[in-house]
Amino acid sequence: MNQVAFDLRNAQWRRSSFSGDEGGNCVEVASNLPGTRAVRDSKNPAGPALVVSSSAWTMxxxxxxxxxxxx
Known part of the structure; x- marks a missing residue:
């Protein structure tokens, strides 16, 4: 499997509107990155992120x- 490093330092993360306010199982999405979407676990913001193409995210x-x- 090929792995490509993405620079997510300028990512603007937002929490899913379905996550609620408990701070439990939350997903954050960055959509300000050209041509890509990044997804991460809000409990581990320094951890790994899943990065997919904008078209794959839309599908x-x-x-x-x-x-x-x-x-």
């Missing part, structure tokens, strides 16, 4: 929304 969200992607 993921569409699949979740319209029910064609079962997770």
């Amino acid at each position: 993921f969200l569409t699949g979740i929304t319209d029910g064609t992607l079962n997770v």
Whole structure:
């Protein structure tokens, strides 16, 4: 598997609106990075992030929304 390093120092993270306020199982997404989306665990902001293309992120969200992607 190829791994590419992304510079996420300028990422502007936002918490999912579905996460609630408990501070538990939260996901944060950075969408200000050209052509990519980054996802991380809010409990471990210095930990790894999943980086995908903007088009892959859109397909993921569409699949979740319209029910064609079962997770």
